[in-house]
Amino acid sequence: MPTSSSSVQPTERPNRKFYGNFKDPVGLISRLLCRGGTVGKHLVVREALTQFVKPLDNWLKVSERSLLAQDFKTDFPLLLIVGPPRSGTSLLHQVLASCLDVSYFTNFNAMFRKSPLSAAKYFQKRLDPGPVTGENLYGNTSGFRGVNDAFHVWNRYLGIERYDAMSALDSSTARKMRQFFHVWTHITSKPLLNKNNRNLACTTLLSELLPNAHFIAVHREPVYVAQSLLKAREWVQGNRKVGWGLSSVDSSATGNPMDDVEAVCRQVAANERLLKRQREQISSERWTDVSYESFCENPQTIIREICERHPSIKLRSPERIASVQPFANTNQDRLTDDEVDRIRRLLAACEEVPVN
Template identity: 25%
Template sequence: MSRRDQELSEKYQKDKRFEKVITSLNNLLSVSQNELIEELEETYPTLHILGAPRSGTTLVSQLISTYLPVGHINNLIAAFWKAPIYGIELSKKLIGSKYTSNFQSDFGRTTGIDEPHEFGYFWNYHLNYDGLEQKIQNHEKNINWKQLSSLLKNMTYSYERPIVFKSFLAGFHAEQLYRQLNKTCFIYIKRNLVDNVLSILKLREKLNGDKTIWGSIKPRQYEQLKSLSVYEQIVGQILCLEHEYLMQLEKVPENNKIIISYKSICENPDDFLQTIQTRFLNTQSERIPTLPNLSVKSKKVSSEVKKEILQARNTILKLFPDLKIIK
């Protein structure tokens, strides 16, 4: 299944020639990769970072990949979304395993070849999505879980370590991912609502060229949200995604998940990393002396705009009274 991508402003448009070439290569390699897949036990966990768009998921993926003994999907590996075993082995040979992030991104897009990538085409392909809109619950019967879980195990074996992912779509199926691979772990990031809204608004303006055009992932409530005001759409996007992810995570054991604020990660990155290492990776670590400065500065916003955002929140909670959100 091919993915229907949203039209983006000129700066963020994909190179059509490259997309055509790399798609052709993936189609060829996906067949030969089948010869490399082995029947393996689940030895290494996969870690999945979840959160609303612009909630800090990219920064968290950079932190974990830099300071903890995990593999990650970098920009080279991501080019092999139908044949990630080839991508991982090429990355090991050409780049090596030593990685230190520059802690930079442009609306979640990184530029260095070894920097983390969302791996969106991979998740669209294996979760059988043609776009970024959440599917109805019975969609899971259309997913080849045996194939996906086998591939994830083989990917960790290629890396010889756990792998950390950042994916919006995977969060819609957290329960089933855990059922298939019970070492699977999830990290849910919650950002201050006002800051999150303003950041998504900026994403709309820069990526889409128009703040009225929806940006990024669409929760199942999208059809009800799309006719609302801009602030109501964005607040609804954040809160509805939060609800959908939390409903999935309710069915995942406490030892396999962490729900944490972006602010607390930035204020205490060392504590956060040690928690991930001891709980999910089952290893101990010493204090890290070279962590970057991640101080959080709330975005400057007028009292009128803040009031509009909080009013939008009230509107969404009235429209969807059963939303499960973090208080």
């Protein structure tokens, strides 16, 4: 972004960790229960149950170590959905998990933070989220079979900072990560599908460490990504001045009434540059671009195209994909005219961010 007086200077990204990623946890719980619908209520219940199953989770650590010690080697592909937050990655994740015959990390599995492999082996080996509903809340879904971002897995190897990612791993951690996914695909006997926005920052690293990984990158018109990020800040953090999502920073305390708009535009620009840089370093055979707008208009076509690129991945059933109808495209101005105009001008000033 330009560094003229009309632009907020970059600020240092805070070291947010675990619940520190959320600046208003009490308010967030209230919003989840009162305004979060089915997904919000399920998320609160699931977090409570996670505490309840902790003794079982700890007990299963012995089994987890035993599984990880096994010399499993599989060649199932790992389909990793990446993209900037608020670009449509969650919707694609839900639809592909419903239509493709793959394994995925579930909301139930996420309750077993220390023993996800054992939980999959003993309690939830059959994985099918059912027909597509498209209902999600800032990346969260409802139901114990619902898809999950799997921070409980990725944090083991990539750290617990959600808004940035590690650029390198030591050999021991890299080996453990590879082994984890070998064991997962051995247990499920299926390819793995997962979406995690943070992984956009380290797709090059993951491509080197996970030879079977293939990346599906979701793109959305940046103006609407910026608007949606502002709404997410307000909903999740309770304050548009507080950063949320990959590459975010808090707004500078300048007294500028639009410093939150400018901070979000910097975030969007940073993620677009990040996406471009990662894509340039990964072979086209391992990278698929998906437009959010095109996916909403014709999801069945996108699903079939992904299957064609990965012949080892099959559809669950013709009936399941036939049931997927076009989705409402949420690209619409939801802020004031001045804010939308400011977003468009700031993004247009950044050469790396295409603006229609």
